[in-house]
Every structure is written in C-alpha cells, then in structure tokens.
Amino acid sequence: MYFEEVRNGSCVSYVIGCERTCAALVVDPALEQRDRYLALTSARGMRIRYLLDTHTHADHFSGARRLGADLGVPTVMHRASPAPFIDVRVEDGESLIVGELRLRVMHTPGHTRDSLCLVLPDRVCTGDTLLFGATGRTDLPTGDPEALYDSLFHHLLALDTSLLMFPAHNYQGVAAHTLADERTTNPRLQKTERTAFVDMMRSLNLKMPDHLTEALRTNCTGGKTVGEIIREAAEKISFVTMDELRRRIERGDPGMAILDVREADQYATGHVPGALHVPRGQLELRIDDVFPDPTTRILAYCEFGKISTIAAATLRSMGFSGAVALDGGFRAWREAGCPVETGGPTRRA
C-alpha cells in the first residue's frame, strides 16, 4: 500500500494507493494541493479513483467537488452529508474498493453528523473525530458531544488499538502513533465517563474558526469561495504595479483612465489623482456612459485590490479589452506616501 501525507497548513490529506493495480484515493483533498496529488500518483503510475471527505469541514474549503469535476473522479462522503454534489454516499460498515485495498467506513458522528473514519488494515484515518492530543470540537453546526462520546469510546477505541492513527489536522507536527498511545496521552480521552466527557466538551469555549460561514456555504453547496472568484478574475486580466502608476502620474500622463470603484464616501476622502469614480455596484449599468469608447485603457482600483480585480475582469468581459487592475489597493497606495487627491466624485460628461 502506498500512503502519503500531504499537508496544507494544519490540514492534512492522505493519498492512499494500491501499488499492484495503480488505483488511488485521496482523503480530505485540498484544492491548493491538486497538482501535488497528481504528481505523487502519476510518478507511481497511479490514477486517483476516489476523493473522500471525512466530514463537512467548517474551517477550510474542501477541494473534493472541484477536483472531482476537473479529474472526472467521484466524490465520497457519508450519507448524512448535506452536500448535493456527492457521487457516492456511504454508510457505516460499508467498504470502498481501491484496487486490491478495502477501506472500511466507520460512521463516527459527534464533531459533525456526517463524520466518518476510514479503517485500513494497519491504520485508521480519523478525520476530526480524534486528533493528536484533542478531539474534533462539538460546538459547530451538527456537532454533538454525546454522539462524539459514543463514536470515540464505543467505536473508534473499540478497534484494535495497535492501529496507527492519521487525523485530518496536525497542528504541531506530531509523529504518527497508535490509537493505544493516543488513548494514554490524550487529555480528552481521560474523561471516560459520559457525563464528564460531555461536560468537558460543552465547556471548551473555543474561538470560532475563520471563514466559518463561507466554508460551510462552499462545502455544503459546492459554490465558489471568495478566493476562487478573485483568482478566476485575476487569471483574465493583467495588473499595473503601484510604482508604475506612480511614475505615470508623476510624469503627468498616466496613459490610461484611472477608475476608482469604491463607494462615494471613500472616494471623497481621498483618491488617486485624476481618478474617475464608478462604484463596483453600478459598474455594468454606468460604464458605457463613462467610457463610450471600449478601446479605452482603464485601470481599476479599490481599497484592497480584490474588488478591482473582479471589476477589471467584468470590464474585459464587457469588451473593454484594455482593462487592468492596480496590483494592491488604495490603502497601500496611501500608506506608501503616493499622491492623493480629495473631493467629491468626478464624472465624465
């Protein structure tokens, strides 16, 4: 069996392959690691056959849907998953066949209702059910400390505890070890009495993860992340650096129309000298009045450089093939000491 850990920050995904038949599966794939999964498997002549998410992630964006669509590979989750794009829904006790490997699904609700562990002959991928030195939290949507207690003490730890455990997060770079080792050292597993365990889980008082609602929206619906929308827009345009724009303004001829796409009050408190103003929300409806000539070169900017990227891509899609965005936003422009003009919105007649 081929087994490789792929880290993406503190998230860990696993490539599991059958060397004889060259079939592979990726557990908890991350979109950013797409090329790495492909490189690892193709270097061994393997082909990815399944993408499996151990649960609905609330703290990061699953790569399963996009990768599945890109690679033509089915996505797998527990039947309780709310995601509509899952191809293969599995239940407790069922197995996935990957070449000659049999990967048994163990339903372990608690961290989420759809959490599962994947049991292999010598190891178990524990998802967020059991982490090194911790467990998955139970205070996020569909979390349930009572269910986690049953999953841990009656199911996961009822397995052969000489199995190695591989969780979906590894915050401190802990080396892989057995369920038995974890049972001895993990402070949460010392609360072996149900009420004590549930009380402990309810009193953890953890900080909400960043991007919680965005991650749940994306992972539950298959919709795009904000980052993806900006990345896709960035791929359609080119950029002008702040240094380049500053040089052009200082020589008195920017060689392009400068367009501020922020809100009017932001524009009024300070903008790039000579900038026209059309807020992003009115761009499509007003742009033809402002720029009747679609060959006009337009440089869009906003506060942080994200909305202007989308605005420039929108302009290109409308036929303004010379639309570009400022690499950076007005905040950085101002902080760098670049020239700033103040006053109400400037509109071209």
Ligand SMILES: [Fe+2]
């Ligand atoms: Fe999680």
